Amino acid sequence: MIQIMLVTSLILFGVAIAITFIRVVIGPTFPDRVVAMDTIGVNLISAIAIVSILFQTKAFLEVILILGILAFISTISFSKFLERGVIIERKRDS
Template identity: 55%
Template sequence: MFDFVLKIALLGASVSMIGFLYRLIKGPSVPDRVIALDAMGINLIAIVALASIVMDTGAYLEAILLLGILSFIGTVAFAKFLEKGEIIEDDRNR
């Protein structure tokens, strides 16, 4: 019973991943793609959590933390780049 639920959940996560991938490839503007990329990062966290249940090990839980941090930093860097044209501003002596 629980294995069946796990399979359904993994299937659903993969299908939504395909949806995000569609928007990532097609998206008319760059912010569309960044949104899709951010959502894909969060979806990847879900898939890692489900995989760690399937394999019955807690070893992948650090990967969840790292993926969360990396996807957030990637989104922030992209947003800043889109807005200002550079990621690390040199405005210390303004």
């Protein structure tokens, strides 16, 4: 019973990632695309956790951590770019 629920949720996460990817491609504005990419990251982390439960291993936990950190950093970078137009500010000596 639990196996069926896990496989069903994995399929639903795959469908959610596919629909969100369409939003990344077609999205009308850049902030919509940033939110969609962050949503893909969260759904992908959840799907990897389900795969880890299905395979009964802890090997994917490091992948989840790294993916979470990368998703967070990319969201912060895109939001800084939207706010200021640059990601890394440099002080210029005049």
